[in-house]
Amino acid sequence: xxxxxxxxxxxxxxxxxxxxxxxxxxxxxxxxxxxxxxxxxxxxxxxxxxxxxxxxxxxxxxxxxxxxxxxxxxxxxxxxxxxxxxxxxxxxxxxxxxxxxxxxxxxxxxxxxxxxxxxxxxxxxxxxxxxxxxxxxxxxxxxxxxxxxxxxxxxxxxxxxxxxxxxxxxxxxxxxxxxxxxxxxxxxxxxxxxxxxxxxxxxxxxxxxxxxxxxxxxxxxxxxxxxxxxxxxxxxxxxxxxxxxxxxxxxxxxxxxxxxxxxxxxxxxxxxxxxxxxxxxxxxxxxxxxxxxxxxxxxxxxxxxxxxxxxxxxxxxxxxxxxxxxxxxxxxxxxxxxxxxxxxxxxxxxxxxxxxxxxxxxxxxxxxxxxxxxxxxxxxxxxxxxxxxxxxxxxxxxxxxxxxxxxxxxxxxxxxxxxxxxxxxxxxxxxxxxxxxxxxxxxxxxxxxxxxxxxxxxxxxxxxxxxxxxxxxxxxxxxxxx
RNA sequence: CGGAAUGUAGCUCAGGUGGUAGAGCGCACGGUUCGGGACCGUGAGGCCGCAGGUUCGAGUCCUGUCAUUCCGACCA
Numbered sequence: 001x002x003x004x005x006x007x008x009x010x011x012x013x014x015x016x017x018x019x020x021x022x023x024x025x026x027x028x029x030x031x032x033x034x035x036x037x038x039x040x041x042x043x044x045x046x047x048x049x050x051x052x053x054x055x056x057x058x059x060x061x062x063x064x065x066x067x068x069x070x071x072x073x074x075x076x077x078x079x080x081x082x083x084x085x086x087x088x089x090x091x092x093x094x095x096x097x098x099x100x101x102x103x104x105x106x107x108x109x110x111x112x113x114x115x116x117x118x119x120x121x122x123x124x125x126x127x128x129x130x131x132x133x134x135x136x137x138x139x140x141x142x143x144x145x146x147x148x149x150x151x152x153x154x155x156x157x158x159x160x161x162x163x164x165x166x167x168x169x170x171x172x173x174x175x176x177x178x179x180x181x182x183x184x185x186x187x188x189x190x191x192x193x194x195x196x197x198x199x200x201x202x203x204x205x206x207x208x209x210x211x212x213x214x215x216x217x218x219x220x221x222x223x224x225x226x227x228x229x230x231x232x233x234x235x236x237x238x239x240x241x242x243x244x245x246x247x248x249x250x251x252x253x254x255x256x257x258x259x260x261x262x263x264x265x266x267x268x269x270x271x272x273x274x275x276x277x278x279x280x281x282x283x284x285x286x287x288x289x290x291x292x293x294x295x296x297x298x299x300x301x302x303x304x305x306x307x308x309x310x311x312x313x314x315x316x317x318x319x320x321x322x323x324x325x326x327x328x329x330x331x332x333x334x335x336x337x338x339x340x341x342x343x344x345x346x347x348x349x350x351x352x353x354x355x356x357x358x359x360x361x362x363x364x365x366x367x368x369x370x371x372x373x374x375x376x377x378x379x380x381x382x383x384x385x386x387x388x389x390x391x392x393x394x395x396x397x398x399x400x401x402x403x404x405x406x407x408x409x410x411x412x413x414x415x416x417x418x419x420x421x422x423x424x425x426x427x428x429x430x431x432x433x434x435x436x437x438x439x440x441x442x443x444x445x446x447x448x449x450x451x452x453x454x455x456x457x458x459x460x461x462x463x464x465x466x467x468x469x470x471x472x473x474x475x476x477x478x479x480x481x482x
Numbered sequence: 483c484g485g486a487a488u489g490u491a492g493c494u495c496a497g498g499u500g501g502u503a504g505a506g507c508g509c510a511c512g513g514u515u516c517g518g519g520a521c522c523g524u525g526a527g528g529c530c531g532c533a534g535g536u537u538c539g540a541g542u543c544c545u546g547u548c549a550u551u552c553c554g555a556c557c558a
Contacts, residue, residue, distance in 0.1 A: 010494080010507095019552075027493095038549070090558070115558060149483060149556050156557080209558050232558070264558075299517050337518035344518095355517055365517085448554095 011345070013280045018224040023153070025274060029283045029346050032153050039151030039158030043267070046346065047154075049291040050270055051161060055141065057193050057289070058163060058265065061185045067137040067165060072119050074143075075110040080118040083243040087117065090210020094146040112145045117211065117236070117262055120166045121244030128258060131170045131250045135178070139165040154271035155228070155482045162266035168246060168258040172237070175259035179235040182263040183216045186231035194269070195286040195398040196220050196276045197405055198230055199428075199477055201453030206437050209262075213237035219452040219477065221405045222275035225426025227452045227479035230272055233263035271482065276401050283347025284369055286397050287390035294319060294386065295343045296328040299336045299355035312354050315364070315382075322383060324390075326352075344369060349393050350386070370396050411460065415467050418478060419447035428452065428479045432462025432472030439467035443478060452477040 011028055012020040026032055031047030034040075043051060059069070075098060081088040091114045098110040113119070124136060145159045165182060169175040183200060190196050198218035208215035212234040220230045240246070241257040250256050277284040287293050296319075298305075298312035309330050319326045329339050336353070343351055353365040364382060366375045370393050377385050408427025412418035418429050429449065433439060440451050443466070458475035465472050 017552095023551075034550070036549075087558095093556070094558090144558095146558080150554095151550095207558095212558090215558085229558090234558085262558095266558095297517095301516055305516090332516085335516055335518085335520055337516085337520080339519085340517095341519050353517070357517075 011280060011282060014223060014278075021278075021280070022271075022275060025278055025282050025345075026153055031270075031274075034153075037158070039148065039156075041153050041157055043161075046291070047270065050273070050285075050289065051267055053289050053291055054189075054194075054265075054269060055163070057189055058185075059139075059141075061189060062139050062163075062165065065137075065181060065185060067139045067167075069140060070138045071140050071142070072116050072123065074113055076113050076116075076119045078109045078111060080122060081111060083118065084211045084240060086239075087211035087243075091115070091146075094148060096145055096147055113142075114144055114146045115262075115264070116140065116142070116144075116164055117166065117240050117260075118244070121240045121246060121260070124166075124168050124258070124260075125244045125246045128168060128246055128248050131248050134168060134170045134248060134258065135174065136168040137165075137178075138167065139163055152271075152482070154274070155268050157267075160267050162264050164262060164264045167261045168241070169260070170248065170250065170256070170258065172259050175237075175261050176235055179214070179216060179233045179261045179263070182261070183218065183231070183233040186218050186233065186263070186265055189265075190218060190220070190230050190269070190272075191398070193286070193288045194273055194276075195288070195394055195401060196230065196272055197398065197402045199453060199455050201455040201477070203232075203453055204433075204437075204440055204451045204476065206440050207451055207453075209234045211236065211239055212262075213239065217453050219479075220272050220276060221408060221428060221479070222272065222482070223278070223404065224275070225408050225428075225479070227428065227477075227481040228268070228272045228275070229452070229481070230269055231263070231265040234261060236260040236262060268482075277397055278347070281341075282345030284397065285347035285349060287349040287394045290325065290347065290349050292325050292327045292348050293390055294324055294326045294350045294352055295339075295348045296326060296352045296354065297336055297339050297343075298328070298330050299353055301356075304356040305332070308354060308356060308359060311359055315352070315354065315379075318383070319386065322387075324386065340367075349390060352386075368393060370400070409459075412466055413462070413464075415443065415446060418443065418449070418466055422447045422449045422478070422480060428477050430455075430458060430460070430475055430477055431466035432464050433474045433476040434465035434468055434470040435473040436465070436468065436470075439465055440476075442467045448480055449478040450481050452479050452481065 011024045014021045030044055032044055033042045035042050094114055095111045141163050143159055143161050148156050151157055167178050190198050198220050200218050203215040203217055214235040215232055217232045218230045220228050222228055238257040240260050246258045247255050296312050296316055298308045300308040316326055316328045349369050351367040358364050363376050363378050366377055410421045410429045412429050412431045418431055421429050444450055454474045454476050461475055462472040
């Protein structure tokens with residue numbers, strides 16, 4: 001027991017210092033390493049596999065909604081950014097520039113893309129002539145660069161991986177439907193696969209994407225009560241179509257600008273996954289996203305070893321054949337206790353222990369990562385019980401995250417109350433808003449909370465703006481955000 | 483980009499007032515162990531972040547620089 005403490009000491013408890021906990025976990029679990037360039041990280045295999053799992057789930061959903069993947073260049077001519085005023089203002093401070101190549105100064109500087117609306121808009125203008133060419137439904141998996149002042153692994157890195165969908169439509173109605181459809185896709189992925197409940201809503205004008213007409217987001221609450229924007233979907237109206245001349249000839253033989261959308265989810269979602277489910281022992285991965293769902297650990301003294309390991313491998317084959325993501329750790333030089341701790345820290349949902357005693361009893365022991373419960377299971381029942389257990393863990397993780405979120409949802413009728421909650425408690429605060437940017441800024445200045453979104457179906461409505469007291473037009477979630 | 487702290491072995495860290503670098507864990511080898519991070523023995527491992535400067539001599543003092551962490555400003 002005393003030794004166990006030494007182990008736990010390597011991960012700072014969440015209650016002591018949440019930021020420290022986060023850094024400790026991602027490093028101990030071997031998800032990433034720091035690269036020599038500011039704000040850049042290496043996704044190590046265990047971290048990258050998580051992203052691959054996200055990619056797989058999302059990609060499947062994108063394709064099921066009619067999208068196809070393509071790839072656009074990393075470099076974007078400077079002039080492209082100047083075509084959309086808000087867009088250039090929003091991104092200029094974060095752009096890295098290529099000014100020289102092949103030993104010569106470039107005629108026109110090239111930005112390393114921070115997002116691809118401009119270059120894709122340019123290409124779409126050449127591809128779209130007629131209403132018959134619409135809609136264009138394209139997604140790309142890419143890396144982008146934003147030179148942020150302050151970086152944090154996964155949550156805000158200089159270079160990050162993401163997907164960005166870019167679509168063009170003949171009508172506003174269709175483009176708006178697309179915007180909402182993709183928000184639904186994100187919601188489904190994050191809630192059902194990552195087991196993270198989200199608030200769906202619209203961004204305020206101050207927080208919306210530079211160049212968008214409307215931005216919608218899903219927002220998740222981390223275990224320290226802070227908010228993390230898990231995904232965004234933008235209705236761009238005709239803004240980019242006008243800037244990049246995306247015009248088509250409609251049925252009525254008139255030239256019209258297309259309506260476009262864009263939507264993105266990035267490796268930042270991994271930060272959410274870690275901070276929503278992780279605990280003081282390390283990562284906790286929902287079964288549906290876990291690269292390894294079950295880790296088999298054969299146990300036993302040398303003289304029993306052969307028959308135990310053989311049996312464990314037999315189990316491995318059968319479980320893998322049934323479609324489960326199973327691995328075995330049959331290394332002889334590490335004690336079972338060491339392995340238990342190791343795979344708990346790495347967040348593997350279920351451990352399957354099998355030793356001589358189990359063999360004799362015709363059973364195995366399943367251990368849940370989420371509750372630490374040990375469940376002896378007769379081998380005959382294993383094929384039924386294991387998938388059911390994984391489902392149960394998936395559900396439980398969502399329920400726990402939802403319960404935590406509910407405990408940390410607040411309401412405020414006054415700025416004082418709002419700030420008191422933000423500064424002395426934790427979580428999200430719902431409050432009335434008149435619609436004026438100034439009131440939103442006032443809250444940020446008063447206590448550092450920003451508007452997260454205007455939820456589609458707020459738990460309640462307010463008569464007055466929490467800042468100015470004028471009639472409230474919306475209910476808004478406020479929180480400190482990552 | 484401003485403020486603070488940190489940078490010494492793979493990891494966590496120790497190295498008063500300058501004198502040529504240490505521990506624990508980990509790693510390698512051998513042996514004993516194995517149902518919650520086992521133990522014994524032997525051993526390998528260091529341009530002390532990087533670059534200058536002061537000095538007979540710098541991990542230690544000074545300057546610059548890079549990176550990380552925290553706080554602020556900024557932030558689809």
